[in-house]
Amino acid sequence: MNDDRLPSVAPEVTATLVEDLSPRLRKRLDAAVTKIAARPKRRDGDTVTIEVDDETELRLHAPGGVVATTDAITCGCLLAPACVHRAAAACAAPAADLPPEQPVDRPTAKAPEPDPSPAPGSVTDPPPAPGSASDPAPAPDPASPPEVASPAxxxxxxxxxxxxxxxxxxxxxxxxxxxxxxxxxxxxxxxxxxxxxxxxxxxxxxxxxxxxxxxxxxxxxxxxxxxxxxxxxxxxxxxxxxxxxxxxxxGRARRPYSPDGSLRLYGLFTEPVITDSGHGGVRTWVAAPDGRLFTVGDVAPGGVGRALGTADRAVRLGESALTHRELGRAGLAVSGATASPDGRLGAGKGVKAVTARGAAWTEPPLAALWETPPSEQAARALRSTARYADPDGGGSDLIFLDVEILGAVAESGGSCLLARCSSGVLVRLTVADDDPALAHRDNVTLLAAAPGTRLRIIGRLVPAPHPRLTLLACSHPSGEGTIDLGFDRLRRADLPDPNAPVHPAPQRPGDFGAHAPLYLLERRVEQTVPAGRAALGLLGDITADAGRIRRGGLPTAAGLLTALCASAARRDRDLFGRLLPADTDGFASHWLAAARYTAAVAESLCEAAWEPAPERVA
CATH class of the missing domain: 1.20.120 (Four Helix Bundle (Hemerythrin (Met), subunit A))
Known part of the structure; x- marks a missing residue:
């Protein structure tokens, strides 16, 4: 069977194969990786065969989908096993994730990554090894000094x-x-x-x-x-x-799940989940009476097609026969519940769940989610979406707003929906996913053609210098029911006045148009990544940029920019005038300080943008 996908390769396998190459072959490795990636491939069970040329085949044996040893990659060329082909195949394949038995956890990205593995406690989950993260941690001795990292x-x-x-x-x-x-x-x-x-x-x-x-x-x-x-x-x-x-x-290797007793849950909405790694599925959000948010997910390899199909499959939680889309509007009574710090509900065999009555967004307890001021919601969401936040911090990045649609507004990358929330803040609502198989884009386009419509919405915070959300769900324009914007498709007949013309939305330059001088530092931080340290070293005099940043009220940013560019340009010489190796550690320290500073300031500007101000109130 022809299959262009290569199996994942354990990081240590790739590293070992590259390290075993001779210096001459290492120089040819990048070209070999490009060649191997373009060659025909076929899959037969757990083995993927690559046709290096008409006479040579390269085989990757991946039981369980992962190449775990160097011997699992074999080549038929005359130089094997010391050839460049084995290392090139390992470098062309995706790197395998961390093994699940290690007591640690991957950091989450800006948006939560789906977890296709079974929840701890399920019938497919092996018993935790002694001393793993699943075991209760021993209570620290107050008299002992705090633990520090070992020399290793x-x-x-x-x-x-x-x-x-x-x-x-x-x-x-x-x-x-x-x-x-x-x-x-x-x-x-x-x-x-x-x-x-x-x-x-x-x-x-x-x-x-x-x-x-x-x-x-x-x-x-x-x-x-x-x-x-x-x-x-x-x-x-x-x-x-x-x-x-x-x-x-x-960190942690496994997402920890802890007992949460009995829960009465009310469905909010269901969203499609599509990842860059080729996984697809759904995530259904539910709320407890005390306002805590939980998710029930079903994500596995399959892309957008699987996301569309999974929405109408039964939820894998207890004895409930509800589908994900039905759960988004119904309720659950759960006993023996387990939950992770980020609110994912476990589906172990000890969890019992039965269908219960749901609640409308305008009824308690769900109505309370929209009563929190938008500025407080944004501050809470920022804590969960911060770029360098510690893992297992919990919290949700969802925002619950009552808005009035103002219309479409043009942006550099296209257009989005502009709305005014109850606090008077103007919010930009963008499409959560542009895939044409999903309903996001069509629904937002229809809503933009109905200025004056009042909706209750749920969105995901997008950190930006202005209030911005990706739109996930909304109340039906008629006031009856709710719309999962990734799955349900609005019609023009659903809008209050389908013949209403599109009026230009109000645009306040103070809200959206101005660029903070912080971008002068941000672009130098980003410029380093594609071009390396040398690109900054060739900039020359950056006094004008530093002065503009300082006049903008950011003296720390000006100092960081000056130090970063000076470190990039600094090359010392020995007594004979020969260039010494660059101080890579020093430059990395300056770059890291600038990157962390720009992220912190950007998050502060985002939080401040959600505060109601006189110029934002109609």
Missing amino acids: QRAAADALWSAGAAVLEAGVDGAGAVTQSSLLRAAHSARLRHLPRAAAAALSVVTLLRAARAGDPSYRTADLVTALAELLSTAHRVGTASGAELAAVR
Whole structure:
């Protein structure tokens, strides 16, 4: 069977194969990776065969979908096993995630990543190993000093720092397979030393580097900036953290689920989940009477087609026969519930759930979700979506608003829906997913043609200098029922006046048009990632930019920009006038400080934008 997808390869396998290459073959590795990725492939059970040429075949044996040993990659060429083909195949394949038995957890991205694995406690879940994260942690002795990282953990963190700094030095264009293998080796060592958060950040960097070098259209430089800063920050904190902070820096291999007793849950809405890794499914949001939000998900490989089909499948939770879309409007009574810190409900065999009556958004207890001021909701959502927040922080990034639709407003990347919420703040509502198979785009377009419509909406916060949400669900324009905007399709007959003309929405330059001078530092931080340190070293005099930032009221940003560019341009010489190696660690420290500062200021500007102000009130 022809299949262009390669199986995942364990990081240590890729690192070992690259390290075993001779210096001559390492120089040819990047070209070999490109060649292998373009060659025909076929799958036969757990084995994928790549036709290197007319006479040579390369085989990857991946039981369970993962190549776990170097011997599982074999080549038929005359130079095997010392050939470049085996290492090239490993570098062309995606890096496998961390094994689940390690006591650590991957950091979440800006939006929560789906978890296709069974919930702890299910019939397919193996019993936890002694000393794993599933066991209750022993109570700390108040008299003992706080725990600090071991020498082995500090050494592993230093290796991760050096590998991340090398990526910044070289940039995307220079971070080829050899640089990536150093990151993978450091990630493997960190996993063995129980530093899974840093190891997962390194794997994310490798994945994004490969996407950038392959020209993947879904790649964004901002994502690689965030991943690199997370890697460097976590590696640095290992040596300085202690006690509870050290536990957060280490992370967890498994998402912990804890008992939550009996829960009475009320459905809110169902959203499609489509990931860049090819997974698809749904996530249904439910609320408890005390306002806590939970999710019930079903995500597995399959893309948008699986997302559309799963919405009408039964929820895998207890004895409930509800489908996901039905649960979004009904209720559940759950006993023996288990939940993770981010609100995911476990589906273990001890969980019992039966169908119960739901509640309208205008009825208690759901109506209380819309009574919290928008500024407080935005502050709460920012805490859960912060780019460098510690994992297991909990909280939700959803915003609940009563709005009046004002119409469409043009943006550089297209158009979006402008609305005024009850506090008078103007909010931009954007499409959650542009896939034409989903209903998001068509629904937002129809709503934009009905200015004056009043709706109760649920959206996901988008951190930006102005109030911005991705629109997920809304009340029906007629006032009867609700609309899951990813699945349900509005019709013109549903709108109050389908013949109403589209009026231009009010535009206040003070709200949306102005650029804070912070972007002068942000663009230098982002410029480093694709082009490397040398790109900043060639900028020359940046006094004008630093002065503009300082006049904008951001003296710290001006100092960080000056120090970053000076560090990039600094190259010392020895007594004979020869250039000494660049100070990659020093430059990485300056870059990390600038990246973390810009993220913190951007989040502060986002939070401030949600505060009602006289100029935003009609």
